[in-house]
Amino acid sequence: xxxxxxxxxxxxxxxxxxxxxxxxxxxxxxxxxxxxxxxxxxxxxxxxxxxxxxxxxxxxxxxxxxxxxxxxxxxxxxxxxxxxxxxxxxxxxxxxxxxxxxxxxxxxxxxxxxxxxxxxxxxxxxxxxxxxxxxxxxxxxxxxxxxxxxxxxxxxxxxxxxxxxxxxxxxxxxxxxxxxxxxxxxxxxxxxxxxxxxxxxxxxxxxxxxxxxxxxxxxxxxxxxxxxxxxxxxxxxxxxxxxxxxxxxxxxxxxxxxxxxxxxxxxxxxxxxxxxxxxxxxxx
Amino acid sequence: xxxxxxxxxxxxxxxxxxxxxxxxxxxxxxxxxxxxxxxxxxxxxxxxxxxxxxxxxxxxxxxxxxxxxxxxxxxxxxxxxxxxxxxxxxxxxxxxxxxxxxxxxxxxxxxxxxxxxxxxxxxxxxxxxxxxxxxxxxxxxxxxxxxxxxxxxxxxxxxxxxxxxxxxxxxxxxxxxxxxxxxxxxxxxxxxxxxxxxxxxxxxxxxxxxxxxxxxxxxxxxx
Numbered sequence: 001x002x003x004x005x006x007x008x009x010x011x012x013x014x015x016x017x018x019x020x021x022x023x024x025x026x027x028x029x030x031x032x033x034x035x036x037x038x039x040x041x042x043x044x045x046x047x048x049x050x051x052x053x054x055x056x057x058x059x060x061x062x063x064x065x066x067x068x069x070x071x072x073x074x075x076x077x078x079x080x081x082x083x084x085x086x087x088x089x090x091x092x093x094x095x096x097x098x099x100x101x102x103x104x105x106x107x108x109x110x111x112x113x114x115x116x117x118x119x120x121x122x123x124x125x126x127x128x129x130x131x132x133x134x135x136x137x138x139x140x141x142x143x144x145x146x147x148x149x150x151x152x153x154x155x156x157x158x159x160x161x162x163x164x165x166x167x168x169x170x171x172x173x174x175x176x177x178x179x180x181x182x183x184x185x186x187x188x189x190x191x192x193x194x195x196x197x198x199x200x201x202x203x204x205x206x207x208x209x210x211x212x213x214x215x216x217x218x219x220x221x222x223x224x225x226x227x228x229x230x231x232x233x234x235x236x237x238x239x240x241x242x243x244x245x246x247x248x249x250x251x252x253x254x255x256x257x258x259x260x261x262x263x264x265x266x267x268x269x270x271x272x273x274x275x276x277x278x279x280x281x282x283x284x
Numbered sequence: 285x286x287x288x289x290x291x292x293x294x295x296x297x298x299x300x301x302x303x304x305x306x307x308x309x310x311x312x313x314x315x316x317x318x319x320x321x322x323x324x325x326x327x328x329x330x331x332x333x334x335x336x337x338x339x340x341x342x343x344x345x346x347x348x349x350x351x352x353x354x355x356x357x358x359x360x361x362x363x364x365x366x367x368x369x370x371x372x373x374x375x376x377x378x379x380x381x382x383x384x385x386x387x388x389x390x391x392x393x394x395x396x397x398x399x400x401x402x403x404x405x406x407x408x409x410x411x412x413x414x415x416x417x418x419x420x421x422x423x424x425x426x427x428x429x430x431x432x433x434x435x436x437x438x439x440x441x442x443x444x445x446x447x448x449x450x451x452x453x454x455x456x457x458x459x460x461x462x463x464x465x466x467x468x469x470x471x472x473x474x475x476x477x478x479x480x481x482x483x484x485x486x487x488x489x490x491x492x493x494x495x496x497x498x499x500x501x502x503x504x505x506x507x
Contacts, residue, residue, distance in 0.1 A: 107466055108462050108465065108466060108471055109471075110466075111465065111466065111469035111470070111471045111472075112289075112471050112472045115289035115290070115469075115472075116289055129467075131467060131468045131469075132467075132468065132469050134468070135468065135469040135470060136469060169453075172459060172462050172463050172466065173462060173463060173465070173466025173467065174466075175467065177463060177467070187455075188373070188453050188455075189453055189455055189459055189463055190453050191451065195363075198363075202366055202370075203370075204366065204370065243469075245289075
């Protein structure tokens, strides 16, 4: 009898806990901050927030990437984080008149680091998608890439429609999982691109889907990378942008302005050519 | 309070998307515990042997496995051994969890076997039992009863440790949370979802172990 009571108490406690948690965010519209419905007179008038002032007064913009995504953001031999994303961040900070603080964190930590205010923006090759737009705002894209299927050259696979029922490796958290599922394949989730390249070479997965540029870089770095080939065309085009909190409208507008300048005056193209063998990935 | 950045109202909505992962977590855990029990029992018997040749491997196994993180062991089994033998992901996870828990269970069994009063063994011998008979009929049944509470503890640890299989591409609860959470950027909410799953499963496990304990009347030995 005592045991039953104990279980009951546990369940009741869990219900109370979940209700308490739910109660904290009863008004999703308010939380999303994208809708000025006049409930709160102090916020009703216009898109005024202190996000841009906050950055300017601090004299530093803190952005984050995984630090494990060459050639976009990764650690070089001196243990400095470098790459296309980092250079883009440097240029943005320069035009804002502040310092860049490029932090790295496991991909898992990025969303909540942004949402809780640890970072001003995610600048780590994050692709815009519908689901993410419910949680964050994206700036204008700073580069374009896409999902590419890679297979072993000797596998006989030449196009994406041959992957049905096969196993495709994808990095955990990347949008490419849906592409793999779209091909009717079994998805296997790995920690990083290099891990999947090895698994593919070892024949433990039949293919992998990742960003085309990341794949090119990985295949050129890894031993026996020439045994791997692209199969078919890009599965989908992706637009990469900085993610900011939804209420940080002023910051996002300023970042948009800066990015458009950088697109227009060729700065972004220049950074791209530096990191991608002369290729300009900042145009569609 | 309304300024919290999280939306916990999505939790019930996402809950069903983890059924399959929870099932996988349960499978790894149960199979891992089963393997661990077998390995643990064998190792504990070797460990209490008087022969150095029999004792040696047991000591070595416990030393290596208890002294290194499970994450490393899983990596070595799945990625390291790939050079020689292709062990599938799920099998690697079960083997890793089994070997890991076997070392701890061996020490649990050794402790409880050695805790059985000397007199029990002497009484068995005086009845004409051989060493093996005394162990099997007298010592082990009593030791097993005493092992139930610490084993229950170890089962709960094993259940939670099964989350490390996420590092070798087994899509159990944690890896599923990380995938969905980075896709929809509601990482913390997804972690709360799997937290509830783990809590539910460990609660059931606690109740089950409690039932076994009661049935075996472990408390008879107290006083």
